[in-house]
Amino acid sequence: xxxxxxxxxxxxxxxxxxxxxxxxxxxxxxxxxxxxxxxxxxxxxxxxxxxxxxxxxxxxxxxxxxxxxxxxxxxxxxxxxxxxxxxxxxxxxxxxxxxxxxxxxxxxxxxxxxxxxxxxxxxxxxxxxxxxxxxxxxxxxxxxxxxxxxxxxxxxxxxxxxxxxxxxxxxxxxxxxxxxxxxxxxxxxxxxxxxxxxxxxxxxxxxxxxxxxxxxxxxxxxxxxxxxxxxxxxxxxxxxxxxxxxxxxxxxxxxxxxxxxxxxxxxxxxxxxxxxxxxxxxxxxxxxxxxxxx
Numbered sequence: 001x002x003x004x005x006x007x008x009x010x011x012x013x014x015x016x017x018x019x020x021x022x023x024x025x026x027x028x029x030x031x032x033x034x035x036x037x038x039x040x041x042x043x044x045x046x047x048x049x050x051x052x053x054x055x056x057x058x059x060x061x062x063x064x065x066x067x068x069x070x071x072x073x074x075x076x077x078x079x080x081x082x083x084x085x086x087x088x089x090x091x092x093x094x095x096x097x098x099x100x101x102x103x104x105x106x107x108x109x110x111x112x113x114x115x116x117x118x119x120x121x122x123x124x125x126x127x128x129x130x131x132x133x134x135x136x137x138x139x140x141x142x143x144x145x146x147x148x149x150x151x152x153x154x155x156x157x158x159x160x161x162x163x164x165x166x167x168x169x170x171x172x173x174x175x176x177x178x179x180x181x182x183x184x185x186x187x188x189x190x191x192x193x194x195x196x197x198x199x200x201x202x203x204x205x206x207x208x209x210x211x212x213x214x215x216x217x218x219x220x221x222x223x224x225x226x227x228x229x230x231x232x233x234x235x236x237x238x239x240x241x242x243x244x245x246x247x248x249x250x251x252x253x254x255x256x257x258x259x260x261x262x263x264x265x266x267x268x269x270x271x272x273x274x275x276x277x278x279x280x281x282x283x284x285x286x287x288x289x290x291x292x293x294x
Contacts, residue, residue: 136184
């Protein structure tokens with residue numbers, strides 16, 4: 001009898017331990033988006049009322065712009081060409097709407113009649129299509145409008161299936177779902193946002209995401225002086241990396257100096273650069289560019 005009671009006690013302790021190993025407070029999608037800086041809220045911030053409110057097209061569009069690292073550009077945009085119904089919104093939204101009009105590739109280009117319906121509701125299909133854009137996919141190239149949800153399901157976006165009118169909370173759920181999915185870069189969306197500086201790595205890690213480092217690559221290279229080539233990387237380069245510069249098949253001798261943080265390289269030649277096609281190689285990373293005649 002004592003053995004049975006002891007076994008029961010051990011079983012009870014084991015069950016309690018398993019419960020205690022779970023997070024005491026699991027964050028909601030809204031809280032996660034707030035912690036990552038994707039949501040800033042309105043009035044009282046990201047509260048229950050905000051998350052329960054019906055999302056408008058202009059709100060959804062601004063969230064997409066924020067995730068693409070273009071929020072400041074949208075808020076400060078000075079273009080005057082805008083949608084026919086832009087006046088339906090407040091002054092705050094005017095530069096944002098004009099920015100949407102000037103950048104239809106963002107996925108919020110408006111309707112064929114020139115309107116945008118800024119305060120109108122957003123459907124699950126519309127915002128899913130917007131998230132596909134953030135993930136690097138292009139309508140008309142990777143999928144057609146009639147295929148949005150089927151294509152999205154293959155990419156892993158399913159949470160908005162069948163939803164016709166979204167709340168801000170619905171959008172939060174969709175964003176969190178998308179953050180863990182692989183984009184056209186080969187990395188997860190959260191990793192793309194960290195690499196782009198939209199989200200800090202510390203915030204992403206604190207939110208429970210694994211951040212993947214992008215494969216080292218040359219982001220750009222161009223002449224920045226008569227004898228100088230400036231090379232920019234997508235991350236920090238190894239200062240011991242093998243660096244070469246060629247014009248066509250001819251090697252060009254240069255003095256090479258990495259920036260202090262390793263994210264750029266200055267290549268200074270002994271003679272003025274000659275017009276032509278150049279190739280810079282940094283270990284396995286290769287970048288080709290043209291130098292025009294002075």
